[in-house]
Amino acid sequence: MGEPGYRKRCTTGENMLHKVSFGDRLRIPKQRHFLLGVLCWALLCIQLSSEGQAHPLDPLTGDELISVRDILASSGRFSGETSFGWIQLDEPPKRIVQDYHEGTVYPRLADVTAIDFQKRKAFRVIVDIKESRILSLTDLKTLQPGLIPRDTGLATTIVNDDPQIRVALINRGLHIPGRVSDSIPLQFIPFGPDPGLAQPGARLVRVLFSSDQNSVNENGPFLDGMMAVIDLYSKRVIKLLDAPGAPIVNAPHDVFDPKVRAPETAAEPTRAARSNDKHVTIEDHTVSWKNWGFRLGFNLREGLVLYQVAFDDNGRKRPVLYRASVSEVLTSYDDPSQLWSWMEIFDEGSIGLGYSSTGVRPGYEVPADAVTIGTLVPDPGEPRFHDVLEDRIYLYERDAGTTMYYQQGPRTISVQSTELVVGFFASLNNYTYAFNWVFRQDGSINFEVTLGGQILTKLVPSKACETCEKIKNASGAEDKNLTVQQTGDEAYGTLVYPNVVGVNHQHWFNLRLDFDIDGESNSAMENTTGRIDGAAVERGLAVTHTLLRRASDTKRSMKDEMARTLTVFNPASVAQSGRLAGYSVVPMENAATAYSEARETGTVGFSFHSFWVTPYRDGELYAAGAYPTQATKEYKDTLYYYANEELIQNRDIVVWYSLGFTHVPRPEDYPLMSSMKLSVTLQPDGFFQRNPLLGRESKDTR
Numbered sequence: 244m245g246e247p248g249y250r251k252r253c254t255t256g257e258n259m260l261h262k263v264s265f266g267d268r269l270r271i272p273k274q275r276h277f278l279l280g281v282l283c284w285a286l287l288c289i290q291l292s293s294e295g296q297a298h299p300l301d302p303l304t305g306d307e308l309i310s311v312r313d314i315l316a317s318s319g320r321f322s323g324e325t326s327f328g329w330i331q332l333d334e335p336p337k338r339i340v341q342d343y344h345e346g347t348v349y350p351r352l353a354d355v356t357a358i359d360f361q362k363r364k365a366f367r368v369i370v371d372i373k374e375s376r377i378l379s380l381t382d383l384k385t386l387q388p389g390l391i392p393r394d395t396g397l398a399t400t401i402v403n404d405d406p407q408i409r410v411a412l413i414n415r416g417l418h419i420p421g422r423v424s425d426s427i428p429l430q431f432i433p434f435g436p437d438p439g440l441a442q443p444g445a446r447l448v449r450v451l452f453s454s455d456q457n458s459v460n461e462n463g464p465f466l467d468g469m470m471a472v473i474d475l476y477s478k479r480v481i482k483l484l485d486a487p488g489a490p491i492v493n494a495p496h497d498v499f500d501p502k503v504r505a506p507e508t509a510a511e512p513t514r515a516a517r518s519n520d521k522h523v524t525i526e527d528h529t530v531s532w533k534n535w536g537f538r539l540g541f542n543l544r545e546g547l548v549l550y551q552v553a554f555d556d557n558g559r560k561r562p563v564l565y566r567a568s569v570s571e572v573l574t575s576y577d578d579p580s581q582l583w584s585w586m587e588i589f590d591e592g593s594i595g596l597g598y599s600s601t602g603v604r605p606g607y608e609v610p611a612d613a614v615t616i617g618t619l620v621p622d623p624g625e626p627r628f629h630d631v632l633e634d635r636i637y638l639y640e641r642d643a644g645t646t647m648y649y650q651q652g653p654r655t656i657s658v659q660s661t662e663l664v665v666g667f668f669a670s671l672n673n674y675t676y677a678f679n680w681v682f683r684q685d686g687s688i689n690f691e692v693t694l695g696g697q698i699l700t701k702l703v704p705s706k707a708c709e710t711c712e713k714i715k716n717a718s719g720a721e722d723k724n725l726t727v728q729q730t731g732d733e734a735y736g737t738l739v740y741p742n743v744v745g746v747n748h749q750h751w752f753n754l755r756l757d758f759d760i761d762g763e764s765n766s767a768m769e770n771t772t773g774r775i776d777g778a779a780v781e782r783g784l785a786v787t788h789t790l791l792r793r794a795s796d797t798k799r800s801m802k803d804e805m806a807r808t809l810t811v812f813n814p815a816s817v818a819q820s821g822r823l824a825g826y827s828v829v830p831m832e833n834a835a836t837a838y839s840e841a842r843e844t845g846t847v848g849f850s851f852h853s854f855w856v857t858p859y860r861d862g863e864l865y866a867a868g869a870y871p872t873q874a875t876k877e878y879k880d881t882l883y884y885y886a887n888e889e890l891i892q893n894r895d896i897v898v899w900y901s902l903g904f905t906h907v908p909r910p911e912d913y914p915l916m917s918s919m920k921l922s923v924t925l926q927p928d929g930f931f932q933r934n935p936l937l938g939r940e941s942k943d944t945r
């Protein structure tokens with residue numbers, strides 16, 4: 244494998260540049276920022292190497308992707324109308340990775356999706372790069388892979404060529420001198436559930452039309468009553484919904500217009516650089532920061548993946564997580580009308596968090612002293628079958644404040660901490676997510692997702708909030724609570740501006756947390772806290788542990804009033820006190836699913852419970868399954884089925900945590916919402932003999 248990549252560690256540790264790239268050749272950054280400290284990433288120190296990838300989990304290299312291209316092209320198994328996408332490393336079985344040492348032979352497989360527009364079929368192709376052959380080719384039958392760049396190009400042409408769409412738009416008063424796509428912003432959205440329309444042998448995508456022809460911003464209120472469904476295989480519009488809808492109103496949604504945004508909000512790089520010493524080293528794909536160490540991965544579907552997360556506990560490198568990733572992101576709109584009822588989008592499985600990742604700029608989206616890392620990704624549209632996405636992953640330290648404190652008279656113990664943030668941005672149409680893993684010095688890891696952008700809106704006849712009138716003019720007995728149900732135009736949303744309703748929706752994120760606490764043999768228990776029922780005493784806060792034995796019995800929902808948590812522990816690893824070394828999943832905020840019971844077994848089923856524990860199985864990576872886009876009721880590659888009758892005690896187990904947010908829009912969310920943060924903490928519980936913050940980080944002052 245001759246493609247150069249960086250392999251050698253910077254040894255000087257003096258200077259660093261804040262733009263680095265992994266998986267590709269050395270690239271000289273546009274900016275060279277020499278920062279203080281020992282953050283070790285000096286491009287000057289990088290030695291080019293000809294070995295290519297050097298670890299079983301390294302992402303596919305440029306040379307490997309060229310090989311994949313050639314193997315696919317020479318196989319003779321695909322028509323000229325085939326597009327490839329969703330290419331990523333097919334990770335080796337965990338056993339091979341865990342037993343890896345230098346010199347070990349391991350497979351290099353690429354997982355490729357092939358969409359044959361001529362045969363109207365999609366395939367999963369596993370390419371053996373070392374053996375230069377296709378290892379397997381599986382017909383996906385009724386399933387459809389998520390969108391690829393070719394789809395939107397095709398869909399645009401189909402819209403432009405369809406006379407009915409053109410007529411329908413003109414009848415609504417829109418001006419279309421040339422191609423429809425030149426005159427009207429189009430939104431292509433994955434098909435969503437629609438048993439009446441779903442058909443085998445079709446690759447479907449929806450089209451919605453923005454009501455505002457004159458804005459830069461494409462996410463204005465959609466034209467009410469109009470939606471098209473396109474089959475990308477037969478290359479035609481299979482359904483055009485053209486129902487009477489609310490008239491077009493010029494709403495101030497175009498946030499790129501300074502008049503809408505107000506001029507004083509112009510962006511400036513206001514996030515100050517911190518001048519403290521840094522303690523991060525990045526060597527090949529591994530990161531070390533204080534006691535933490537882990538390996539970075541990035542793919543088009545999940546975006547950032549962390550592997551082999553371990554904590555150096557007094558010289559002993561103790562495993563915590565084998566793999567941590569966002570396994571699915573689901574956004575579902577909860578308006579039952581024809582134009583919205585299908586709108587549930589698997590942002591990861593149907594669009595791709597890596598595909599949607601955006602570059603970040605130190606001083607703007609991330610602090611000025613952040614390190615940004617470019618990543619090489621497969622790109623069949625390029626002659627070399629790969630491309631580099633700049634500045635995708637970022638790492639920065641931030642002040643965690645006073646994290647430990649004790650005062651007695653003139654003496655204090657005070658610990659000032661920093662924390663390491665590792666993350667990436669993904670922009671999925673109207674929303675941008677920042678997915679952050681935050682490593683703390685006390686051994687905990689926080690996962691944070693920040694949501695920001697524009698809510699989706701629809702035009703309505705109402706100019707003012709009717710519900711608010713009812714509240715204002717409350718009738719009935721003065722001493723009784725009055726219930727006011729939102730109805731009419733506001734039945735499933737909020738009037739955020741005259742004639743504009745922000746539709747109620749839920750955001751769901753599922754984390755796949757493959758814990759390996761001090762090894763693979765782990766168990767899980769649920770903890771609830773409360774006063775023991777029937778106890779003779781009035782007080783007494785007691786904890787009940789429920790040892791979980793069968794995967795199907797692990798599906799539990801967060802319960803704030805019982806402080807419910809889930810602990811994964813290693814029964815063979817015992818702390819000083821006898822406590823079994825564990826990590827607890829401690830929920831912060833969460834939501835209850837808005838789906839009806841009928842959907843529990845399917846792709847959205849992961850939203851039904853906060854906690855899930857499954858036995859580790861190679862290849863089970865996504866809560867909504869590998870191909871959720873047009874999955875039907877019969878689809879069984881979902882978390883619900885992963886959590887089957889198998890036993891999970893004392894074995895390699897995986898925790899899946901679902902984090903939800905019910906978004907009832909406010910007028911302040913329009914036209915831009917302030918970013919909001921959801922999080923969950925992974926907290927050591929019995930893992931350490933004593934708090935790792937104690938010791939050299941603490942100061943005893945008088």
Ligand SMILES: [Cu+2]
Pocket residue numbers: 698748750906
């Ligand atoms: Cu939202």
